[in-house]
Amino acid sequence: MFLAKTIASEHKDLIHDVSFDYHGRRMATCSSDHTVKVWDLDEHEQWQCTASWKAHSGSVWRVTWAHPEFGQVLATCSVDRAAIVWEELSSEASMTGRGGAKPSSNTWIKRTSLVDSRTSVTDVRFAPKHLGLQLAICSAEGIVRIYEATDVMNLSTWPVQVEFNCNICLSCLSWNPSRMHPSMIAVGSDSADNSAGGKVLIYECNDAARRWEKVETIFKVTEPVHDVKFAPNLGRSYHLLAIAAKDLTILCLKNLKKDGNTNAGGLSKFETRQIGSFDDHESVARSRSNQRQGLETHAVRHCQRQPLILQELETGHGLESHIYIYVWATGKIRDKSHGSFMRYSASFCICTDNPCHLKFSHEDIEQCRLQYLALTTEQRDIALLTKIEATTRSDMIKHYKENGVEPRVHGNTKKLPKNALEYKDTKAVVDFILNFATLNAIQLPGRTPKH
Amino acid sequence: MASSTVEREPSEFKLPVPNLDNVGLNCEWGLGQQLHVFQTQKPPANTSDIGELNLGVENQSIFDIRWNAEMHDIARKLVNESHNIFVMLQGQVKSLAEPALDAQLRKASKHYRGVLKACQMELIQLAESCEDAARKLKYETYIQEFEIVQLIWSLCQIIFIDVAPGGLILTALLDWLQWHFPEGKYLAKEVCQEEQSCSHPKYWEAVFRLLLQGNTENVRLLLSLHTHSQADSFIAVDELLRKMPHWTYQHAQSAAEFEMKWRHWREECIRRYEAGEFAAYPELEMVVQVLCGDEAVFKELRDSCETWYHHLISKLLYQNPTVRLTDLTFHIKSSQAVFIQTGLNSQELDNILQAAFEFDIHQVIKDTCTFLSNPSWWFVAHLADLLHHCKQLDPQKLPFGSNLREYLLLEYATALMSHESLWQVGVDYLDFCSIFGSSYLESYIEHIPLDNERKALKVLHICEERKLILQAQSVCKIMGMKCLQQERLGSALSWFLRSKDAVVIKQVTNKFLTEYCEQGKFSHLDLIDHLGPSMLITNSLTFLGKYREFHTMYDKGDLEGASSLLLSLISSRLAPKTFWMTLLMDALPLLNLPKVILNIQQTYEIMHCLEELQRDGTTSYKTLSEAEVEKAKLLRVALKKNLSRAIIEGGSIKVES
Amino acid sequence: MDEYSVRFVAKKISKIRWRPKLDQKGPQSRTFATGTWDDQNNSVALWQILDRPITSENGDAESLLVHEPQKVFETSHSGDVMDMQYVNHDMMAVASSTGSVSLLKHRPNTEAVTTVCTWDKLHQFKLGGSAPCTCLATRDEWIASGGEDGKAVLLAIEQRTPLQTLDKVDSCAINDLSFLKQSEIITVNSFGQLKTFDIRQDTSKESQIFSVTETHTPLLCVDRHPGQPHIVATGGDDGMLTIWDLRQEKFHMTLMEAHTGPIWEVKFHPLYPNHLFTCSDDGSLWHWDCTACASDPVQPFMSSKGKSYST
Known part of the structure; x- marks a missing residue:
């Protein structure tokens, strides 16, 4: 059973990213209206917007939280070629967890602006905590830059540590959270150019040479890639990478060089196995038979608490959008399609003047639709055609089933009301008319044709 | 899998x-x-x-x-009580040996069922008193599920856990039937309450139901209520029923003996039936046919056995009471054929039960996982754990790395960890997952929100108990950072000290020192004065402590001690560069005292330090304000004066007169 | 000593307190109150041990513990219940993690409590956020509350505004406090320090500070000896029980290693002060007997594996 709550975002344009902090009590949203908003969960389980500010001069693509060990720090990236690190100034309310978040009372100040990129910065991610306070950004020109904060207390200096060029337009990046392995980043590209080969590249930090080198190119994925994510490690000896392209692909990366590859030139070699690929959406969503073309996966997120993965699909017509949840277990994906969301399409509604979705609340409409869907076809026909109310209708049906075509007898059978006509009276009247007609040779209507 | x-x-x-x-x-x-x-x-x-x-x-x-978020609120009692049983069981597994352990396992199984039953009762009460129709429906679905779970669990207990000596299980199965299909008993009660029992329309149905469950005592009772109970046929049936041999654990008969007795008795039934003793009453005939184990009559009585497994057991009771567990599979097909399945639900349940009869544990668990909705995690996790300790579960590793029991427990614990309040229960479960438990715990414990200090202390304690040092450090640092951002330097210091991370402690101490520079006095004296040996963790903390000591000494008037301390502080270069100026300025009053405190060496030291500071090309020095340049000048003057005086003193000899 | 009855509650209880007797000679109290924490909806509940007509075989006076307590009333509470103390027979103060203290009163003739008044925002951090109020102490008609912000606030039952606020009691969070005399309070904090304060003086300068160990393990609870106000017992995060003699300047403490987990509450028996009780996170409740002047644990006995939070 699903429970849904609605949060009014107050963004003036589309939201591009939503990010939760480590504890799930704070949320940051960023949108095309150039602003970033920070929300806190108060003690009544309601989200309150505690800060909202104009972050960039263009659409903000991504917002991400740093580990709380470094304080309350956010990073955003945008089409205006900048990535900015923000820190919260001694806040009014949010620090004490549940104690009374007041709306719009915190200030976030810009600590540093990273403007090295010459094109739109497409993704910004903090490194896993054990690497310190580091940040990686990737841009549309294909360059990945890694910055590190020199002083955790003073976040204004972030010198560039590493810069490498992947030579294709990059749309997403992901750090490998595993502590057992030297730092590793996967980047994905959404360039439509097929000649470039693989669209997902994996880079690793070679500590000895103090450089990042490309370790793997994933050739299996040739479609434009919209999102890549490493799964949290949880004690496995291999890494899982999920790639959102036209299909959702899941790769298993096993480090082939088992013994201490910290010697010079010791890059890991990976054996990659594709262990899941989802392109047969028809079999999965069998209850809807709308046309499905051009399904694409647009985003993939890992759940922090559970080893689940998730993907999102779209159709070419834009009528339906689904979110699928996959459970990672027993070496392969089990339990496909645990949940599926579909948008209620306003264009199906034929109300012209007063659209119904304005008059009634969404819950009412939903409830109504569900009720109708729950009926069988015959019931639905009766319901819709005759416009009789539900209880009356079910009573009638029940009566029909039990007694056949019989007049319905009402509750006062035992005693007739004073003005009721009994059947014998009616019969008497009919007999009288017939008799009278016969005797007086009157033609009754219906006796002869055309009368 | x-x-x-x-x-x-x-x-x-x-x-x-x-x-x-x-x-x-x-x-x-x-x-x-x-x-x-x-x-x-x-x-x-x-x-x-x-x-x-x-x-x-x-x-x-x-x-x-x-x-699926509401499960835990309703079934919270279930979660917690079963947690107790689980933990106790794990402890017993470690400490007890075979025979005692078996007894404990059986007890644990009974406890689990007891808890299930109690929760179901509570749910029933809740559902009755609930007025909201939607919630009532929800409760009823849960009650239904609990019923099914209990059915499956008790069957599994009989087949997998309570292995009877000799493998004869029919009695246990009969008990199971009687427990879960009480319709017969209710009918019988209803019938007994009537004046003329035999004219009750359900009389014979009650008789047959009870008979099929092997409840011969009550059948005899019911039959005796019949008006014709004194007739010969009735007395004959009564006698047969009385003589029916029952297998119980108390009788020290072997299976062979019992079988012989039973065959003897059945032959008698058949003989008497064929002799036509019961021809007068067709229902009685049917009763005796049942006793004879006649195949056809079981088909007729299909409706009194609501399901195929009931039918199976009843048939076996009268045809083959010494059936062994392993032979059950052969008889299943014929029973199933008698029944036609309707409805999806019962089919899945039937699959599960069939798998149980066929001794296929893995199938049972797999099917239950998919069949029941989310609350089933509770069930499969605990059942798998129990079976694992009974050595019934194959401990092979699944391709994904852990065995079935662990996988199920991990799933259950994960669901718990996401809950507001039940995360502490989840931690205990993860403790007993030997392969992945600790890495899961490491990953999850960091995500638990630290609302107030008490909760943080609890989380910290959990980490420390399990030697998750990195996580413990992380918790301390997060709390410290929170305090720091609210400018609660004292709390921040105490948390950072606990995390034992020198880097962050240094940062806090720098903040203390900055505060002193700005305000001219220390704010958290109660802390700084009582640092004790933890001062030695980082240089800056040592400096802070010693500096404070210097102040106290100076205030008390112990100028000698204060000056030597100050000197040692300056020469050891413990202080952060930004603080050197302040330190040097503190030397100023000592230099200007009438009595010469600082000797030549010490004055040179201070001068050396000042030079070093001025030669230092850092940006902080370049932007020295006017005041600071002034201060430097004053200092130089004082130093020169002191040096001259010290040389004079040092060079002169005191004349004792 | 070996009798106990168990009742399952289904929520995490943070504090449990017996309702005080109406007068000294009256029958034993049958009501106690519990507060929950760490849940979406926390509550304060009242429980009673109801009479049941059971006579024991050998005619002994039946112990109250034979019966299971029944919940007779429950009211919701915003924020976690951090501490509860009975002020007098009818009124109870409850401290919340939102930084407020509420006063609940038992209604006569019914088993219910109503909120008489609430003091909000008693504890706030310097820069504004609300701090959890961690502990309460009562004496006559006064209530003292300590919070994570290091402040101690003195309240009187009839007055809406606090009597006195001691601002800089502590640089760290105050974990527990207690009244020594009418005008003195004693606090323990997360740095492992024990401090006494005189409330009559206007300043918040403490009169004395004591430190337990060099490792600065937080002290979690404090209780004073009912007869001799200079003897105080504290329990720490590492399971150490410490008895202090406040009159002595040096060597003023006796350390005893007790539990394996943090000690959450320590209490002297009000009538037999040679007996001391401690309860801890490791699930056990210990009874200490000091009559022989050597403190030996008399009978540690285990409650269930679940963590026990208070006596």
Whole structure:
């Protein structure tokens, strides 16, 4: 059973990213209206917007939280070629967890602006905590830059540590959270150019040479890639990478060089196995038979608490959008399609003047639709055609089933009301008319044709 | 685990969101089974250079969607009580040996069932007193599920756990039947209450039901209530029923002996039936036919056995009471053929039970996972654990790395960890997952929100107990950082000290020192004065402590001690560079005292330090303000004066007179 | 000593307190109150041990513990219940993690409590956020509350505004406090320090500070000896029980290693002060007997594996 709550975002344009902090009590949203908003969960389980500010001069693509060990720090990236690190100034309310978040009372100040990129910065991610306070950004020109904060207390200096060029337009990046392995980043590209080969590249930090080198190119994925994510490690000896392209692909990366590859030139070699690929959406969503073309996966997120993965699909017509949840277990994906969301399409509604979705609340409409869907076809026909109310209708049906075509007898059978006509009276009247007609040779209507 | 699993219908949930081109959905995981869904651009075009979108979506809503979140509120008692049983069981597994352990395992199984029953009773009460129709429906679904779970569990207990000596299980199965199909008993009670029992329309049905469950005592009772109970046929039937041999554990008969007795008795039944003793009453004839184990009559009595497994057991009771567990499989097919399945639900349940009869544990667990909705995690996790300790579960590793029991326990614990309040229970479960438990715990414990200090202390204690040092450090640092951002330097210091991370402690001490520079006095004296040996963790903390000591000494008037301390502080270069000026300025009053405190060496030291500071090319020095330049001048003058005096003193000899 | 009855509650209980007797000679109290924490909806509940007509075989006076307590009333509470103390027979003060203290009163003739008044925002951090109020102490008609912000606030039952606020009691969070005399309070904090304060003086300068160990393990609870106000017992995060003699300047403490987990509450028996009780996170409740002047644990006995939070 699903429970849904609605949060009014107050963004003036589309939201591009939503990010939760480590504890799930704070949320940051960023949108095309150039602003970033920070929300806190108060003690009544309601989200309150505690800060909202104009972050960039263009659409903000991504917002991400740093580990709380470094304080309350956010990073955003945008089409205006900048990535900015923000820190919260001694806040009014949010620090004490549940104690009374007041709306719009915190200030976030810009600590540093990273403007090295010459094109739109497409993704910004903090490194896993054990690497310190580091940040990686990737841009549309294909360059990945890694910055590190020199002083955790003073976040204004972030010198560039590493810069490498992947030579294709990059749309997403992901750090490998595993502590057992030297730092590793996967980047994905959404360039439509097929000649470039693989669209997902994996880079690793070679500590000895103090450089990042490309370790793997994933050739299996040739479609434009919209999102890549490493799964949290949880004690496995291999890494899982999920790639959102036209299909959702899941790769298993096993480090082939088992013994201490910290010697010079010791890059890991990976054996990659594709262990899941989802392109047969028809079999999965069998209850809807709308046309499905051009399904694409647009985003993939890992759940922090559970080893689940998730993907999102779209159709070419834009009528339906689904979110699928996959459970990672027993070496392969089990339990496909645990949940599926579909948008209620306003264009199906034929109300012209007063659209119904304005008059009634969404819950009412939903409830109504569900009720109708729950009926069988015959019931639905009766319901819709005759416009009789539900209880009356079910009573009638029940009566029909039990007694056949019989007049319905009402509750006062035992005693007739004073003005009721009994059947014998009616019969008497009919007999009288017939008799009278016969005797007086009157033609009754219906006796002869055309009368 | 490679065989196919039954696919469940994908559950759908519709969102009321207006439809636009180029606008799709995206979402982000929240806490546990929670998603925040929002509309976004499709396909994501963050690589393009177009900044402005204006796709016409204003003030869009973000949907916070949760699923299966209510289970734990209703079944909280179940979760907690079974947690107690689980933990006790694990402890017993470690400490007890074989025979005692078996007894404990059986007891544990009974406890689990007891808890289930208690929860079900509570739910029934809740459902009765509930007025909201939707919730009532929900409760009723849960009650239904509990019923099914109890059915499966008790069957599993009989087949897998309570292995009877000799493998004869029919008595146990009969008990199971009687417990879960009490319709016969209710009917019998109803019938008995009537004046003329035999004229009750359900009289014979009650008789047959009880008979099929092997409840001969009550059958005899019912028959005796019949008006014709004194007739010969009735007395004959009564006698047969009385003589029917029952297998119980108390009688020290071997299976062979019992079989012989039983055959003897059955032959008698057949003989008497064929002699036509019961011809007068057709129902009595049917009763005796049942006793004879006649195949055809069981088909007729299909309705009194509501399900095929009931039928199976009843038939076996009268045809083959010494059946062994392992032989059950042969008889299943024929029973199933008698029944035609209707409805999807019962088919899945039947599959599970069939798998249980066929001794296929893995199938049972797999099917239960898919069949029941989420609350089934509780059931399969505990059942698998119990069976594992009974050595019934194959401990082979699944391709994904851990065995079945661990996998199920991990899933259950994960669901618990996402809950507001039950995370402490989840921690205990993860403790007993030997392969992945600790890495899961490491990953999850960091995500538990630290609302107040008490909760943080509890989480810290959990980490420390399990030697998760990195996580413990992380918790301390997070708390310290929180305090630091609220400018609660004292609390921050105490948390950072606990984390034993020199880097952050240094940062806090620098903040203390900055505060002193700005305000001219220390704020958290109660802390700083009592640092004790923890001072030695980092240089800056030592400096802070000693500096404070210097102040106290100076205030008390112990100028000698104060000056030597100050000197040692300056020469050891413990202080951060930014603080050197302040330190040097503190030397100023000592230099200007009438009595010469600082000798030549010490004065040289101070001068050396000042030079070093001035030669230092750091930006902080370059931007020295006017005041600081002044201060430096004053200092030089004082130093020169002191030096001259010291030389004079040092050079002169005191004349004792 | 070996009798106990168990009742399952299904929520995490943070504090449990017996309702005080109406007068000294009256029958034993049958009501106690519990507060929950760490849940979406926290509550304060009243429980009673009801009479049941059971006579024991050998005619002994039946112990109250034979019966299971029944919940007779429950009211919701915003924020976690951090501490509860009975002020007098009818009124109870409850401290919340939102930084407020509420006063609940038992209604006569019914088993219910109503909120008489609430003091909000008693504890706030310097820069504004609300701090959890961690502990309460009562004496006559006064209530003292300590919070994570290091402040101690003195309240009187009839007055809406606090009597006195001691601002800089502590640089760290105050974990527990207690009244020594009418005008003196004693606090323990997360740095492992024990401090006494004189409330009559206007300043918040403490009169004395004591430190337990060099490792600065937080002290979690404090209780004073009912007869001799200079003897105080504290329990720490590492399971150490410490008895202090406040009159002595040096060597003023006796350390005893007790539990394996943090000690959450320590209490002297009000009538037999040679007996001391401690309860801890490791699930055990210990009874200490000091009559022989050597403190030996008399009978540690285990409650269930679940963590026990208070006596």
